Amino acid sequence: xxxxxxxxxxxxxxxxxxxxxxxxxxxxxxxxxxxxxxxxxxxxxxxxxxxxxxxxxxxxxxxxxxxxxxxxxxxxxxxxxxxxxxxxxxxxxxxxxxxxxxxxxxxxxxxxxxxxxxxxxxxxxxxxxxxxxxxxxxxxxxxxxxxxxxxxxxxxxxxxxxxxxxxxxxxxxxxxxxxxxxxxxxxxxxxxxxxxxxxxxxxxxxxxxxxxxxxxxxxxxxxxxxxxxxxxxxxxxxxxxxxxxxxxxxxxxxxxxxxxxxxxxxxxxxxxxxxxxxxxxxxxxxxxxxxxxxxxxxxxxxxxxxxxxxxxxxxxxxxxxxxxxxxxxxxxxxxxxxxxxxxxxxxxxxxxxxxxxxxxxxxxxxxxxxxxxxxxxxxxxxxxxxxxxxxxxxxxxxxxxxxxxxxxxxxxxxxxxxxxxxxxxxxxxxxxxxxxxxxxxxxx
Amino acid sequence: xxxxxxxxxxxxxxxxxxxxxxxxxxxxxxxxxxxxxxxxxxxxxxxxxxxxxxxxxxxxxxxxxxxxxxxxxxxxxxxxxxxxxxxxxxxxxxxxxxxxxxxxxxxxxxxxxxxxxxxxxxxxxxxxxxxxxxxxxxxxxxxxxxxxxxxxxxxxxxxxxxxxxxxxxxxxxxxxxxxxxxxxxxxxxxxxxxxxxxxxxxxxxxxxxxxxxxxxxxxxxxxxxxxxxxxxxxxxxxxxxxxxxxxxxxxxxxxxxxxxxxxxxxxxxxxxxxxxxxxxxxxxxxxxxxxxxxxxxxxxxxxxxxxxxxxxxxxxxxxxxxxxxxxxxxxxxxxxxxxxxxxxxxxxxxxxxxxxxxxxxxxxxxxxxxxxxxxxxxxxxxxxxxxxxxxxxxxxxxxxxxxxxxxxxxxxxxxxxxxxxxxxxxxxxxxxxxxxxxxxxxxx
Numbered sequence: 001x002x003x004x005x006x007x008x009x010x011x012x013x014x015x016x017x018x019x020x021x022x023x024x025x026x027x028x029x030x031x032x033x034x035x036x037x038x039x040x041x042x043x044x045x046x047x048x049x050x051x052x053x054x055x056x057x058x059x060x061x062x063x064x065x066x067x068x069x070x071x072x073x074x075x076x077x078x079x080x081x082x083x084x085x086x087x088x089x090x091x092x093x094x095x096x097x098x099x100x101x102x103x104x105x106x107x108x109x110x111x112x113x114x115x116x117x118x119x120x121x122x123x124x125x126x127x128x129x130x131x132x133x134x135x136x137x138x139x140x141x142x143x144x145x146x147x148x149x150x151x152x153x154x155x156x157x158x159x160x161x162x163x164x165x166x167x168x169x170x171x172x173x174x175x176x177x178x179x180x181x182x183x184x185x186x187x188x189x190x191x192x193x194x195x196x197x198x199x200x201x202x203x204x205x206x207x208x209x210x211x212x213x214x215x216x217x218x219x220x221x222x223x224x225x226x227x228x229x230x231x232x233x234x235x236x237x238x239x240x241x242x243x244x245x246x247x248x249x250x251x252x253x254x255x256x257x258x259x260x261x262x263x264x265x266x267x268x269x270x271x272x273x274x275x276x277x278x279x280x281x282x283x284x285x286x287x288x289x290x291x292x293x294x295x296x297x298x299x300x301x302x303x304x305x306x307x308x309x310x311x312x313x314x315x316x317x318x319x320x321x322x323x324x325x326x327x328x329x330x331x332x333x334x335x336x337x338x339x340x341x342x343x344x345x346x347x348x349x350x351x352x353x354x355x356x357x358x359x360x361x362x363x364x365x366x367x368x369x370x371x372x373x374x375x376x377x378x379x380x381x382x383x384x385x386x387x388x389x390x391x392x393x394x395x396x397x398x399x400x401x402x403x404x405x406x407x408x409x410x411x412x413x414x415x416x417x418x419x420x421x422x423x424x425x426x427x428x429x430x431x432x433x434x435x436x437x438x439x440x441x442x443x444x
Numbered sequence: 445x446x447x448x449x450x451x452x453x454x455x456x457x458x459x460x461x462x463x464x465x466x467x468x469x470x471x472x473x474x475x476x477x478x479x480x481x482x483x484x485x486x487x488x489x490x491x492x493x494x495x496x497x498x499x500x501x502x503x504x505x506x507x508x509x510x511x512x513x514x515x516x517x518x519x520x521x522x523x524x525x526x527x528x529x530x531x532x533x534x535x536x537x538x539x540x541x542x543x544x545x546x547x548x549x550x551x552x553x554x555x556x557x558x559x560x561x562x563x564x565x566x567x568x569x570x571x572x573x574x575x576x577x578x579x580x581x582x583x584x585x586x587x588x589x590x591x592x593x594x595x596x597x598x599x600x601x602x603x604x605x606x607x608x609x610x611x612x613x614x615x616x617x618x619x620x621x622x623x624x625x626x627x628x629x630x631x632x633x634x635x636x637x638x639x640x641x642x643x644x645x646x647x648x649x650x651x652x653x654x655x656x657x658x659x660x661x662x663x664x665x666x667x668x669x670x671x672x673x674x675x676x677x678x679x680x681x682x683x684x685x686x687x688x689x690x691x692x693x694x695x696x697x698x699x700x701x702x703x704x705x706x707x708x709x710x711x712x713x714x715x716x717x718x719x720x721x722x723x724x725x726x727x728x729x730x731x732x733x734x735x736x737x738x739x740x741x742x743x744x745x746x747x748x749x750x751x752x753x754x755x756x757x758x759x760x761x762x763x764x765x766x767x768x769x770x771x772x773x774x775x776x777x778x779x780x781x782x783x784x785x786x787x788x789x790x791x792x793x794x795x796x797x798x799x800x801x802x803x804x805x806x807x808x809x810x811x812x813x814x815x816x817x818x819x820x821x822x823x824x825x826x827x828x829x830x831x832x833x834x835x836x837x838x839x840x841x842x843x844x845x846x847x848x849x850x851x852x853x854x855x856x857x858x859x860x861x862x863x864x865x866x867x868x869x870x871x872x873x874x875x876x877x878x879x880x881x882x883x884x885x886x887x888x
Contacts, residue, residue, distance in 0.1 A: 023646065
């Protein structure tokens with residue numbers, strides 16, 4: 001699966017030009033988020049793993065080369081120049097699970113110009129989407145506090161690949177399980193699920209459906225109680241639990257209606273029957289704001305299932321990411337377009353303890369006193385410097401960050417992101433590049 | 445790639461129960477959109493093709509069966525029951541490219557209960573996403589009127605699979621080309637693209653970059669003119685065109701700033717130099733409303749590139765789809781949950797000419813006078829009844845529908861969807877099912 005065609009045509013055009021002209025200078029590109037969406041106080045870095053896997057095997061298969069010649073009319077010379085093209089560059093990146101902010105490079109590529117250029121589309125695609133979803137899922141996690149939260153998004157994500165990434169990134173930010181069986185298999189995640197309304201409808205009565213399911217899954221039964229009348233559904237569940245003498249891993253699931261009111265009614269009915277160990281699970285078009293309302297109101301809900309709105313990041317389904325060239329050889333460069341200006345040079349993010357403020361500086365700078373550097377070498381000369389990390393590692397990183405993130409950045413409404421400033425050296429460099437550019441490149 | 449695990453756990457649970465109990469009655473499930481998002485006057489059906497491809501090869505590989513036993517703790521008996529599970533059912537569906545509305549079944553599956561249940565997640569995933577994006581792209585198409593429009597979404601779609609679907613469905617609704625090279629190769633699409641700002645920055649001056657690119661692609665050069673100063677960029681392009689004596693397939697691309705004003709300035713500058721054949725291409729975070737504004741204002745833009753906002757359907761990144769059981773054996777069933785009620789029986793959509801109104805009725809009904817039936821058999825007994833159709837076919841279907849769609853449903857703001865009513869027979873059946881259910885299934 002080399003995938004050299006997993007890119008926009010203009011990347012291939014540019015690579016042709018660079019190769020023809022022997023422009024194989026090493027260039028550095030910086031991938032960052034320009035602005036946070038309105039209701040985001042922080043982001044969670046994600047998507048590095050698939051980028052590294054892609055870069056490791058990057059190249060052109062024969063059928064891809066044939067398409068360059070026959071489909072796109074590239075000259076045999078131009079197509080052949082790609083034959084042996086591999087990714088031989090370096091990648092510095094912020095590891096997955098780390099909390100990050102706008103203006104901070106999440107990933108930097110330094111490679112011969114044609115290589116660094118042609119991988120742009122794939123890297124942007126993966127980092128943008130996975131960071132978008134990890135950040136949305138993290139908001140759900142914040143809202144749920146100590147309640148469990150489960151990924152139910154598969155049926156409405158943007159394809160199957162998206163569903164796999166949603167399961168993976170939501171696990172990264174502390175989700176307890178996913179309903180997505182293939183994702184659970186691939187990533188070793190806990191998997192959760194019970195029955196659908198159609199199951200209840202496939203039997204003559206609700207009680208009969210409950211009885212059948214409990215007989216088939218006596219060690220993990222959650223009764224979906226809202227197909228007909230919710231409280232009658234709870235009574236049917238109680239009857240079946242007692243009839244069959246069930247005891248372990250029991251739950252009921254509310255999937256519609258007034259979840260706050262119904263959960264209280266259901267809780268007291270269950271408790272009245274001595275069923276204090278039966279958990280209440282809530283789902284049905286929930287997002288982080290619904291969850292926060294229910295948790296704040298003290299609704300006796302033990303676990304939330306969140307699907308679509310989390311899985312497509314419904315209120316902010318993309319991030320304003322960019323992949324900008326910041327150096328060619330030893331020459332720092334910058335883009336000056338109105339509203340899209342970028343800042344020059346390979347960078348580093350220096351973080352003060354307890355999120356007292358981040359500093360974006362030059363990679364070569366010494367870390368300011370009391371800060372740690374977030375970008376690490378992930379690939380040197382086309383070879384990974386560490387193997388893929390287990391999800392538990394990125395999850396631990398996220399948990400540690402979340403625990404010390406200021407409440408103002410954590411909160412769901414009107415959050416205030418942690419301030420990010422540029423280092424003095426970076427500002428000086430940017431000023432000199434702008435001065436130098438002011439007169440020449442456009443006008444010459 | 446059987447993919448039996450590409451599903452939610454609860455589907456597998458239910459299938460286990462059905463198989464154990466010999467509940468292999470043929471059931472019918474109906475996939476439809478409950479409500480249109482606020483600013484949608486119509487939808488474009490899409491996603492059928494990947495569903496049929498999936499159903500054709502559906503099954504469980506050995507490693508998938510092993511996971512059922514070892515990962516999920518399913519009994520050997522339950523896992524074995526799946527070993528030979530194939531999809532043996534029927535699919536009726538509205539073909540891709542057809543304009544559709546809320547409440548109309550896009551696809552109906554009739555199959556033994558365990559089979560029909562376990563494919564739910566995948567079918568919902570594909571139809572929801574592809575219909576979402578096709579519908580958003582169609583709005584861009586409406587806005588662009590007779591101007592060309594190109595898919596630039598790859599870099600910010602929700603993964604690579606999503607990018608392929610975006611290229612395919614946007615071509616279905618009349619996009620002229622895509623920047624996505626692999627999608628173009630797979631689907632035989634026209635591909636478009638020029639250079640990025642980084643290309644301009646990789647040369648000492650803008651003019652030098654333009655010269656190099658034009659030498660390398662003399663038969664298709666589009667100059668990206670806004671890296672430094674846009675009008676100076678246009679002047680540099682004019683100079684290079686004249687220096688090199690270029691003539692065919694020339695363009696300039698504006699990617700930032702006031703596109704209306706800049707396109708007029710650029711047009712008159714080009715025309716002053718006798719370059720009336722140089723096309724003006726505009727891009728940069730555009731959506732259908734931006735395009736409509738520019739086209740209505742008469743901005744001299746020949747082609748638009750639309751990316752992220754189309755590719756993630758930013759204002760409505762999902763549809764409220766459902767996959768509901770409507771019959772078990774010969775018994776019509778319905779769900780009664782508040783706000784989520786469904787209506788019973790296998791259905792058909794009858795359309796009056798010129799979108800005078802749609803009628804959702806029972807599949808067995810005779811079409812009302814002057815209507816045509818939209819759902820067709822796509823698979824019978826697990827075998828496709830037609831092979832995959834070329835994209836030109838679904839595109840032709842879309843064009844024909846769009847041409848007769850009332851202006852009130854076409855318009856981008858406050859659209860009024862075409863009315864959809866239920867047939868008398870469907871309403872009667874629904875009433876009798878509700879009456880029958882009222883007393884019994886919940887209470888028994």
